[in-house]
Amino acid sequence: MSDGFLSQEEIDALLRGEPVAASPSPAGQDLSDIEKDALGEIGNISMGTAATTLSVLLGRRVSITTPKVSITSLNEIKRQYPLPYLVIEVGYTQGLLGTNILAVREQDALIIADLMMGGDGTNPPTELNELYMSAVSESMNQMMGSTATSISTMFKKKVDIAPPKVNLLDFAVDPNIDSIVSGDDSLVRVSFRMEVEDLIDSELMQILPINVAREMVENLLNAVQAPTAAAVAPKAAPKPTAEPQPAYAAAQPAPQPKPQSVQNVAVQPVQFAALKPAGMPGVDANIGLIMDVPLQITVELGRTRKLIRDILELTPGSVVELDKLAGEPVDVLVNGKLIAKGEVVVIDENFGVRITDIITPLERASHLQ
Template identity: 60%
Template sequence: MNDDFISQEEIDALLKGGIDNNDSASADTSSNSDVAERLSDIERDALGEIGNISMGSAATTLSVLLGHRVSITTPQVSIDTLASIKDHYPMPYLIVEVGYTHGIEGNNILAIQAQDALIIADLMMGGEGTAPPEELNELHMSAVGEAMNQMMGAVSTSLSTMFNKKIDISPPKVNLIDLAKEDKVTDLVGSEEKVVRVSFRMEVEGLIDSEIMQILPIDISKDMVSNLMSGSMEESAPEPAVTAPPVMQQPVQAPQEAYAAPPQQQPAAQQQTYATVPMQQQARVASNIPVQPAQFSPLSTEPVTVNDANIGLILDVPLQVTVELGRTKKRIRDILELANGSIIELDKLAGEPVDILVNGKLLAKGEVVVIDENFGVRITDIVSPMERAQNLQ
């Protein structure tokens, strides 16, 4: 009969699939505890809030640069390694390394997919973003690097506001890394070193719907959280209550009765009132001081006599006179294509009067003449005071 029963050990073995998982379970527990020690739930939430605010500012800056609406969604914070990131994202990425030079010590990495970087570069150079180039050349890398520089500048400004101290960054270092082929991503952290990965969803008005990543070392992440907590505590800390010294304080009474008799001659009941008086009560006593409104002499409406001789005081003040032949607007792509021999077409016709500016303000119009071997300008028209006033507005 005993052979028909199954022992408890056999039941446990069947439930576990016949495999002893004690070693694996203990390893998982150890790994989870290691992760928990490195980054707590409060620190995760704080890093998410930091990323949410800072990347919101970066999205606004990128919108201005690209001329399209940019939205960056709420971040997701996780612990990872560069080796694991390479396995999950085996594709070309633009790795932007940014160093903190003041306020925070260390570096962080911003990773953008190469295809998204091509669209950003095309928009930066005046394109529509619908037909980006097939690969990133040096010119495109420079354009994207400038966009990342502006974005991280906005991030540092947001961090300065959150941490209540100045945060500066170094110019970004941009590299194109194929995570599927390259063994080394960056020199800042090792491939097996634990890092904080903050993932954002970035959308650019029908052109980009992708994911960008901010990779932070553990120590910098904890430093940011510490700065955020200390900054919020400084803002919310109440001012300590200030009390007057208990020894030299006199009883609260009318000023004319305060010195009626020396303290040793006053009744015992009155001597018991020598207690500390808070500053609020002192302020109420001080409010008995007579106060009257300030009085000013009436403003005279008579005209002020102006001495024309005072013009001599500014006769030796230098002014900058500029003759403007014409103006034009060019895109960054057109400016980069300029070379020796290039011709720039201006917005004025041949023979049309040129503008004469004094300290940047239009004063007159004239025609270009040649005196000996030098250019000159013959004034043909003085701008009326009404036109100058309109230009000032």
């Protein structure tokens, strides 16, 4: 297939550990159809995760679908899209080598920035000033971080990225998008349709150098084929368990089986013991292995939620109202997880917390996100 997805036959062949023959590349094309389909599959899964992250940040339904993979060049992109774009450069620091670029239309970035600042997106600003650029950069940073996590799961190894670099470029004027791409060099463009409710219905572009695209495809195929390597390996022939018999043994008559008498056997209904909750064996024996692991303990007086504009208006003397009343027990968190409640005490002019209640395992489970 060439619509950005692996065909069912190709997926079945990969799961069986069989090599998939790459289709011959047309003239002037640097990636086979199989490689394009694999890149579309990577983009489809990773951008699905990015859409979920952006949806949480904006508080709106976000959909990023329909990846289309093509071979192009920087000059061709500039001819097709002579508009200002927000360009996000993402460099890989672990698991992959190289850099890829995400391009979002300036108008779409303005709507995202307005939503990040607490607006409704219907009356976005006319330009990306420093404040709005910071807001939209944070959203792109969160999106690409979730994309790296998704790719790590697909490739079955850790993939990490450097903090993305965000710039506003006019494709009709600026000579280069980035130092890694220039002129008529072949590039891979993965285009997505991005929708944010009734505010955005646009195209999102991912631009990759050929070598980075090929490395992604190789990692995906290796991750898919790795679990099936043992299944397709030939089994060793069983060793003989007895010495070979002499040739004359075949002439001897085979012993006849002796008739066995059939006895009546009493059959009773099966009975099972009553089920009882069992503990977790081995936990106490192994807990000593992690006794020296440091944990971060935090005492939380309360929480609140404010818009970015409210936070920017904070000055010395401002009062931030929390969601707890004075005198209520404070929460004790270990590595961000609630484990106990307590009351604030003063010991030798220092603050402390007296534990008043330990959270039960059932209560801890109810607080998990």
